[in-house]
Amino acid sequence: MITKDAEKVAPVTPAPVAEVPPRRPRRQHRAWDEVPRWQIYLPLSVYLVFTLVPFYWILLFALRRPGSTSLVPWPLTFEHFEKVWNERSFGTYFQNSVLVGVVTLLMTTLVALAGGYALARFDFRIKRGFMLALLCSQFVPGALLLVPLFQIFAELRMINSLGSVILAETVFQLPLSIILISTFIKNVPYALEEAAWVDGCDRFTAFRVVVLPLLRPGLIAVGSFAFVHSWNHFLFALMFLSNQEKQTIPVGLNTLLSADSVDLGALAAGGIIAAVPVVIVFAFIQKWLITGFSAGAVKG
């Protein structure tokens, strides 16, 4: 009787003896990611204070009344924004910056797609030289070429036209974009394109129908970097656009910064206007960004 019962019960509740005894003391058994919580949260909080206080500071100055020294932006006021947008022409600067950013994005992506495809899919005589030129020109600083660039644009009668800034931004964005896009294209199996040829597509159609959709994450990364860089960059616009109506947001910010007595409220509001599109771009593309983030971040 007793033995029978024991046999019945045994499979349902396994004897505690059957459990594997811990081979090592608990401290050593800890997995890699089981770091004491305070070792994560303490340094992270300290660093976050350093990161976030400056952001809070600019919001504070933009939103509190002029002359106020309160550390809380209350009561809220938008007068700094109105002033900067209307009196300090940030409305015009904003339009110019959007135009420069969008056209730079389109040109960079198109030209880099063509170049990147050639590098990824063909072996041709000057390929190595072209690659070397791309790698080296990443180190050529636009800031050191301001004088000859100015002369070229003067020769082309493009000084004071947004075209000069768009061209310059595109050119200095190209090397990295081509290298990135060619890497992305290499990751798409060539066999996919060949299959499309067999089905009667020509090379362009095969590329458009088969490869392009797969490149979407990479193109979004490259395009948004081109946009953000041209949006943020200010030296070319400062040099090539002397006409106030043609200037861009960073130049406008610099004008506010270099005034004899800086209007801090206006500066803060202008800074936030400058930051908004970048924030929006990154919020939208975040899910695609991981692919291109590490590679694109190289450019700084």
Added chain:
Amino acid sequence: MAQAAAVAKPPAPPRRSRASLPYLLITPAALLMLGFIAYPVVSVFSYSLQHYNPTKPWRNGFAGIDNFVHAFTEDPLFWDTLVFSAQWVVVEVGLQLLFGLALALIVNQTFVGRALGRALVFSPWAVSGVLTSAIWVLLYNSQTGITRYLADIGIGEYGTSWLSDTSTVFSAAVVADLWRGVPFFAILILADLQSIPKDLYEAAEVDGASRVRQFFHITLPHLKDAIILSTLLRAVWEFNNVDLLYTLTGGGPAGETTTLPLYIANTSVDAHNFGYASALTTVAFVILLFCSMVHLRLSKFGGESK
């Protein structure tokens, strides 16, 4: 290509793909780069051998190596700015790497709020140099900046202006640039950290290696390439970048924070001394060329790009 050839019956490329197609495809990029990078570089070299100043046309003409001789022997500002550039690059890149590595290790852990933590930590990365200047001018402002509130609680004195005092301006500028530079390293190193196979750590656990030993024997060796590459890229970038210092300090006070590129910009834009500025640019190029050769050597140019 080899894969395609290995297939028994490789599909024929469509009719319109000619041998000239790759050349056609790189033409726009090549033309743009020839016209707006290569040609300006060449013209900088040729100007460097000339006296060229549009405001003093009577002195224009061939100068030989006069400009270089002047820079190296008669221009103390050149040496000052060169030394400051080196100081700036070493301090910035060193600190950014240190903090970036620490941050990457932290946000690579699993913890509650990690996604938000990462997003916030990385956020200054996309902020432009001019905007960084604007933010830090607001913070450093002597009347309503952070020093006023620190003085309120008894730290420091009222009316302190870190940006106009020669003893504090360097640290003040370094901190401002760190603020937006650290995320660069944190992002790159985090991406590389994630590619380290987890079982390496598990094996180390089994062998009883401490976390410190795991860091020095697994993590650091694995990160070596990424660290070398990003350090060099960042060094070149920090050397070239004039946005922040131009707008934050203007190279001042009293030229204390003028880097070589900033000095070049001032020489050409304000003083119109294009010949001399071009000679200085050539010197900067040689320095950069040296750096990029080191970079290409270390990143093994010609191998598959990562």
